[in-house]
Amino acid sequence: MTEWIKKLHIYAGLLSFTAFCVWGIAGIHGTILPDPRGRQPPAGAVRYVDFTAPGNLPDQQVADRIVETLKLPFTRTGKKPQRDEQHHLSMTYYTPNGRRRLVLLEEENKVRIEVIQTSIWGFLSNLHAATLLHSQPAWPLKMWSLYNEFSIWSVLFLTLTGVYLWLATRPGLLWARYTLAASSGVLILYYVVVR
Amino acid sequence: MYRLMRNAHLILGLVFVLFLMVYGVSSLRVARRGWFPGQPARTESRVKVDPSVATNGRALGLVLMREHGLRGDLFQVQDTEEGFSLNIWHPGTNYEIRYSRQSGEAVIGTRRQDFVGMLMGLHVTYGLWHDDWLHNLWGVFLLLLSAGLFLLGATGIYLWFKTYEERVIGSVLLGVGLVYGLTFLILTRQLG
Numbered sequence: 001m002t003e004w005i006k007k008l009h010i011y012a013g014l015l016s017f018t019a020f021c022v023w024g025i026a027g028i029h030g031t032i033l034p035d036p037r038g039r040q041p042p043a044g045a046v047r048y049v050d051f052t053a054p055g056n057l058p059d060q061q062v063a064d065r066i067v068e069t070l071k072l073p074f075t076r077t078g079k080k081p082q083r084d085e086q087h088h089l090s091m092t093y094y095t096p097n098g099r100r101r102l103v104l105l106e107e108e109n110k111v112r113i114e115v116i117q118t119s120i121w122g123f124l125s126n127l128h129a130a131t132l133l134h135s136q137p138a139w140p141l142k143m144w145s146l147y148n149e150f151s152i153w154s155v156l157f158l159t160l161t162g163v164y165l166w167l168a169t170r171p172g173l174l175w176a177r178y179t180l181a182a183s184s185g186v187l188i189l190y191y192v193v194v195r
Numbered sequence: 196m197y198r199l200m201r202n203a204h205l206i207l208g209l210v211f212v213l214f215l216m217v218y219g220v221s222s223l224r225v226a227r228r229g230w231f232p233g234q235p236a237r238t239e240s241r242v243k244v245d246p247s248v249a250t251n252g253r254a255l256g257l258v259l260m261r262e263h264g265l266r267g268d269l270f271q272v273q274d275t276e277e278g279f280s281l282n283i284w285h286p287g288t289n290y291e292i293r294y295s296r297q298s299g300e301a302v303i304g305t306r307r308q309d310f311v312g313m314l315m316g317l318h319v320t321y322g323l324w325h326d327d328w329l330h331n332l333w334g335v336f337l338l339l340l341s342a343g344l345f346l347l348g349a350t351g352i353y354l355w356f357k358t359y360e361e362r363v364i365g366s367v368l369l370g371v372g373l374v375y376g377l378t379f380l381i382l383t384r385q386l387g
Contacts, residue, residue, distance in 0.1 A: 195313065
């Protein structure tokens with residue numbers, strides 16, 4: 001039994017290693033980020049494409065038509081459009097690679113596409129949170145989400161089997177007991193104080 | 196060396212075991228929202244704050260923290276027709292505050308999450324820039340846990356590699372995880 005659990009512990013850890021690295025990077029990235037209240041969003045790259053809005057369609061259908069025409073990654077129809085301060089129809093998509101904003105300039109028959117590309121660290125940070133809860137709009141992201149979700153189960157499995165393996169093989173280690181007691185104490189105390 | 200690595204793996208695991216459970220269970224809540232139907236409990240209270248003290252949203256927030264026991268980060272401070280509104284958040288609890296200059300009264304709506312919601316609140320707390328030092332302390336825990344994940348991984352890989360009978364199947368699994376994970380990371384990034 002213990003031998004099999006040890007095998008599964010090793011296998012689960014090896015399979016999920018890549019996800020754990022991404023999670024570790026996301027945690028470090030989140031820690032070193034400056035205060036978001038003082039952070040200015042970087043200027044995005046802007047380009048324009050021709051688009052004439054049919055005059056007989058409501059906003060939602062025009063928005064869907066824009067998405068269908070442009071076929072930008074991570075965008076899909078059905079997103080509720082907004083009106084910006086100049087009353088332009090606009091849609092904002094938050095993708096793993098950054099923010100994309102589409103603005104319909106009806107008088108000019110154009111769509112302005114603003115792309116704010118996130119850094120590689122921000123990208124990994126975004127991906128660490130990807131799950132299958134929301135149907136992901138791009139298949140590579142869906143495949144990553146599958147792996148990420150497997151790794152969530154894996155970390156729970158590794159945690160429980162890790163404790164089991166310790167108790168099954170070296171239960172008498174005093175320093176291990178003290179370590180667990182101390183770390184648990186710190187977390188429980190923190191929980192109680194914050195709660 | 197093997198003994199050292201084995202002990203290091205164990206001690207790291209035991210230091211972070213509950214922290215990993217916090218992140219693991221809260222991640223499950225994200226991934227399987229329907230399994231955790233709990234809704235936050237909402238209560239409302241009212242307190243009087245002199246308009247000469249509550250000159251703006253931030254000043255009001257500080258008064259509520261200092262004199263009425265609220266704690267956390269101030270955000271969404273906005274002017275309203277009556278006065279201003281703001282939120283004070285700490286893991287598991289969000290205070291939605293509306294203040295009327297005319298009546299000098301602050302209405303405090305308190306949303307308190309259940310246990311798993313509280314874990315979720317801890318999960319999304321990061322950084323060292325918070326008003327509340329407890330949030331910054333969690334930021335330190337997160338940094339240590341993140342570094343700990345790498346160390347757990349590195350020591351785990353060493354221990355696996357020294358387990359000779361698991362080398363072949365382990366190499367395949369490690370390779371599959373790396374190739375699969377990196378492939379879809381790169382493809383997602385390449386989509387632009």
